Amino acid sequence: MKFLTTNFVKCAIKTCDSSLEAFPLQYSECELVQEEQEFNPEFICHMLDRLDWQAVIKVAKDLGNTSLPPNKPEDIDPIMEDSQAILRDLHTLLVETRIVEGKMICRNCEHIYYIKNSIPNFLLPPHLC
Amino acid sequence: MSVPSIAIEKALEPNFQEQEFVHSVYNDIASHFSQTRYKPWPIVEDFLKTRPDYSIGLDVGCGNGKYLGVNEKLYMIGTDRSDGLITCGHEISKGQYNVGVADGLNLPHENGKFDFAISIAVIHHFANEDRRIEAIRHILSKLRKGGELLVYCWALEQENSRRGYKDGDEQDILIPWVLQKKQEKKPKVKKQRKSKKTAIENQLDSLDLKATEPKADEMEETKIEEEKVQDEQKAKEEQTKYRYYHLYKKGELHENAIKAGGSVVREGYEKDNWWCVIKNE
Ligand SMILES: C[S@@+](CC[C@H](N)C(=O)[O-])C[C@H]1O[C@@H](n2cnc3c(N)ncnc32)[C@H](O)[C@@H]1O
Numbered sequence: 001m002k003f004l005t006t007n008f009v010k011c012a013i014k015t016c017d018s019s020l021e022a023f024p025l026q027y028s029e030c031e032l033v034q035e036e037q038e039f040n041p042e043f044i045c046h047m048l049d050r051l052d053w054q055a056v057i058k059v060a061k062d063l064g065n066t067s068l069p070p071n072k073p074e075d076i077d078p079i080m081e082d083s084q085a086i087l088r089d090l091h092t093l094l095v096e097t098r099i100v101e102g103k104m105i106c107r108n109c110e111h112i113y114y115i116k117n118s119i120p121n122f123l124l125p126p127h128l129c
Numbered sequence: 130m131s132v133p134s135i136a137i138e139k140a141l142e143p144n145f146q147e148q149e150f151v152h153s154v155y156n157d158i159a160s161h162f163s164q165t166r167y168k169p170w171p172i173v174e175d176f177l178k179t180r181p182d183y184s185i186g187l188d189v190g191c192g193n194g195k196y197l198g199v200n201e202k203l204y205m206i207g208t209d210r211s212d213g214l215i216t217c218g219h220e221i222s223k224g225q226y227n228v229g230v231a232d233g234l235n236l237p238h239e240n241g242k243f244d245f246a247i248s249i250a251v252i253h254h255f256a257n258e259d260r261r262i263e264a265i266r267h268i269l270s271k272l273r274k275g276g277e278l279l280v281y282c283w284a285l286e287q288e289n290s291r292r293g294y295k296d297g298d299e300q301d302i303l304i305p306w307v308l309q310k311k312q313e314k315k316p317k318v319k320k321q322r323k324s325k326k327t328a329i330e331n332q333l334d335s336l337d338l339k340a341t342e343p344k345a346d347e348m349e350e351t352k353i354e355e356e357k358v359q360d361e362q363k364a365k366e367e368q369t370k371y372r373y374y375h376l377y378k379k380g381e382l383h384e385n386a387i388k389a390g391g392s393v394v395r396e397g398y399e400k401d402n403w404w405c406v407i408k409n410e
C-alpha cells in the first residue's frame with residue numbers, strides 16, 4: 001500500500017463516519033519499503049491539490065518522519081526548479097514509500113485493521129457491519 | 130457450458146447467502162476467474178478515458194483490478210470482498226494497483242471525496258433489492274456533488290439467448306462456474322480426494338445445516354479455509370461452483386438508481402448487461 005493511499009482511506013465502521021478522529025487511521029508497527037517508481041511531476045502536483053495535508057503529516061509522523069512542513073507547499077509549478085525538488089521529495093514519500101506490513105488503528109473506535117503483503121484489509125467482523 | 134443454472138432457495142438470510150454463494154465462491158475460483166478477466170468492456174473503458182486528467186476514483190468490487198490501469202492519468206483505488214482476487218490484482222500489476230479488501234456496503238473512504246466510481250458486475254450479487262439499492266447509495270455517498278458512478282448489472286434479457294428472457298422468468302439464480310482441470314503443464318502427483326461429493330452437494334449440505342444455525346460452524350469454515358490453501362492444486366480439478374446472481378430486467382437498474390437518491394445521466398445495454406451512469410445529486 002502506497003503512502004498516498006493513506007490519504008484516501010479511513011475506518012469502515014459507519015458510526016465512525018461523523019467522527020473527525022476516524023481519518024486518517026493511525027499507522028503502527030509498520031514495515032516500510034522504498035521502491036523506485038517513475039517520476040511524474042504533473043501527477044504529484046495535481047495530487048497535492050487533493051491531499052489533506054494535516055493527514056499527510058500525521059501519517060508521516062506515525063511512520064517516523066517528522067520533517068514535513070506544517071503547511072501544504074503552495075504555488076507549485078512543475079516547470080520551476082525549486083518546485084521540482086519539492087515534487088521529487090513528495091514523489092519519494094507518496095509513491096515510492098509503501099507499507100508492506102502493519103496495523104491501522106481507528107482513533108475513534110480503536111478498531112485495528114491489518115496490512116499484509118502490502119494489501120490493507122478493511123473487512124469488518126459481522127457484529128460491526 | 131452444459132451445466133445448467135438453477136433457481137436459488139427463497140428467503141435465505143442475506144449475509145449467509147452472499148457468503149456462501151458469492152464471497153466464498155470468488156475466493157475459490159479466484160485464480161481461474163482472474164485469467165478470464167483482462168479485456169475491458171468498451172463502455173467502461175470509454176467512461177474511464179473521458180474522466181478529466183488526475184481525477185480520483187473508486188472501483189468497487191474491482192476483482193483482479195482490470196480497470197485500474199486503463200487510464201494512467203487517474204488515481205484509482207480498487208476494493209473487493211475477495212482477498213483472492215485482490216491478491217491476483219496486486220500480483221498482475223506488480224504492486225502498481227492501489228487495492229484493498231473491503232465490503233461494498235462498508236467502504237473505507239470519506240464521504241463526498243471522490244470524483245467518480247465504477248462498479249462493474251457487482252451489484253447483482255447482493256441478496257435482495259434493499260441491499261442492491263443500499264450498495265448504490267453507499268457508493269454515491271463517497272462521491273462529491275456531481276460525481277458520476279458507472280454501474281453494470283447482468284441482464285435477464287441476454288442476446289445470445291442462452292437464458293433468453295420470458296416474462297415471469299426466475300431472476301434470482303445460481304450460475305455454475307466450472308473450474309478447469311489443470312492449468313500447468315508439468316505433471317503433478319495426484320493427491321487423494323478427501324470427499325467424493327461434488328461442490329454443489331457440499332454447498333447444499335452446508336446450506337441445510339447453516340441456514341438454521343449460521344454461527345455453529347465458523348470453526349469448521351476456518352478449517353476448510355486452511356485445507357483449501359494446502360490443497361490449491363486439488364482445487365484445480367474439475368469442479369462446479371455456483372454463484373448467485375440477480376438478473377436485472379429492463380428499467381430495473383434505473384429504478385434502483387433513483388431509489389438510491391441518484392439521477393441517471395446515461396444508460397444502455399452492452400454484452401448482456403444493463404448499465405447506468407448515475408450522478409450524485
Ligand atoms: C463478476 S466479478 C466482477 C469483477 C470486476 N469488476 C470486473 O469487471 O472484472 C464480481 C466481483 O464482485 C465482488 N463482490 C461481490 N460482492 C461484493 C461485496 N459485497 N463487496 C465488494 N465486492 C463484492 C466479487 O468478489 C467479484 O470480484
Ligand SMILES: [Zn+2]
Binds near residue numbers: 016109110
Ligand atoms: Zn472507527
